[in-house]
Amino acid sequence: MDITGSTTGQLLKAMQSGSVSAVDVTQAYLDEISADGETIGAFLTVNSEGALAVATEVDRKRSRGEPLGRLAGLPVAVKDNICTKGLATTCASRMLENFVPPYDAHVTTQLLNADAVIIGKANLDEFAMGSSTENSALKVTRNPWDTDCTPGGSSGGSAAAVAARLAPLGVGSDTGGSIRQPASFCGVVGLKPTYGRVSRYGLIAFASSLDQIGSFATDVTGAALLLETLAGHDNRDSTSVDRPVPNYSATLEQPLTGLRVGVVSEFFGEGIDADVDTSVKAAIDVYRSLGAEVSEVSLPHTKYAVATYYLIACSEASSNLARYDGVHYGHRAEQFENMIDMYAASRAEGFGAEVKRRIMLGVFALSEGYSDQYYLKSLKVRRLIRNDFDLVFENVDVLAGPTCPTPAFRIGELVDDPLKMYLSDICTISANLAGIPGVSIPAGFSSDGLPIGMQLLAAPFEEETLLRAARMYERETDWHRKRPSLG
């Protein structure tokens, strides 16, 4: 059996039937990771020993006929801003380079309870701030389809790991597109659930009103299966919503009759790459051919989303990152004059350029004399953005468009132009401001052979509709079966 070429469904079936063991599966992925060396460089920590121990335990339980969780024996790449007890969690920052969490994030516990195998901690932009993973202070991650390109970000390591078949599943976090954009760049499925669907307890906070944890897989089935495991109420995150988690995988294969698809005209605006435009329009035609009712819709406040997002996200980040004081954990400077200077020197040494830039913007936007003009204003525009979505979801079930205006950009291409980098998130950012779920699914390739993603969005807590609609398209195409040729 070609283990690493298999989908999550095939792997589960093979392990259940006994044709391969969980140890075989984990070892096959660990072998791929060591064969990769640093070519893709998806992981900051490879959990070889821990992963094999869990896989061994899964095999033991199976041999004794004990009940097993829904992800039994499946390796998962976990973004390194999610706490794993006893396993380094760095946020790809010098600040937390030596941080070993004394507790598990809620989603880590959920994975372990489902008998999943945490195979490693995946690279990211420092503190999840970025769209290319280039802001990692610890490592470069490359796009498996073209190693001169970025994998996107900030969950670039998780996306690249799944695309390069270094893990069948990945967990990421999405604050402004950090799951969907790298999924698009790497040609995999990336799902950001509704705000409140997954507990963020143990996710190292970036922008708390926007952050949400979600899943990566090579196909929609895998992403749905992983969401079932991650989702659910947890009273340690006060924004975690107490409502039942549907059995997404049970309904996935049922096509939606009378599906209404809205095409967001603003997402096909200025700056969209011609190949992206063509591929996504062709993908929308697939829905037409399946009998869906396709109509053009407008989200008139889209042009304000990026500005709104950066003010809100940076304001929240400046507050969240105030905790890095060199006292309780994290980096402490060696040289300082007094207590205040110790804070300032430790933070200056521990944080990278983008993190400092965002803290500065946030502190400024919240400062006396400016907070009404910037922070408060952005919160009001945020409501208008949400209202746009509420209005269109009265008439359509899902929205369709490109995940990103372009395919993956080259490493170094945008690194000196933060504003241009921010604008690459134009299609994904509104979903975080509105708190709605979204998914990026493979929908073609550019003339240079780089993946193109289609984004689908749905109303709050309509993940089931979203996933079924995504699966309808996936069944008709084979983009998700394409694999990058490496080495």
Added chain:
Amino acid sequence: MLSPEDVQKVATLARLKLSTEELQQVSRQLDGILDYVAVLNEVDVSNVEPMAHVADVANAFREDEVRASLPREESLSNAPKTDGKYFLVPQILETA
């Protein structure tokens, strides 16, 4: 345009010790970003309530009861400086 003094004030509030070079660079980039976010001035927000977050929950209350917390040793396990009992910080109060 932000003056160098403005940017230094923000850095002080943010507890970030930035070099002159960094201050100049951040100042330039913040100017660019602030120019860009000025696009929000076009939007009429009169009578619009601010939306701090979208969750359909207000306060999440729980019973006020004693529960287990991290043992001291684990709480201190990542401390940059500790004596095994406390987090150690530089002296704050001047000696008389």
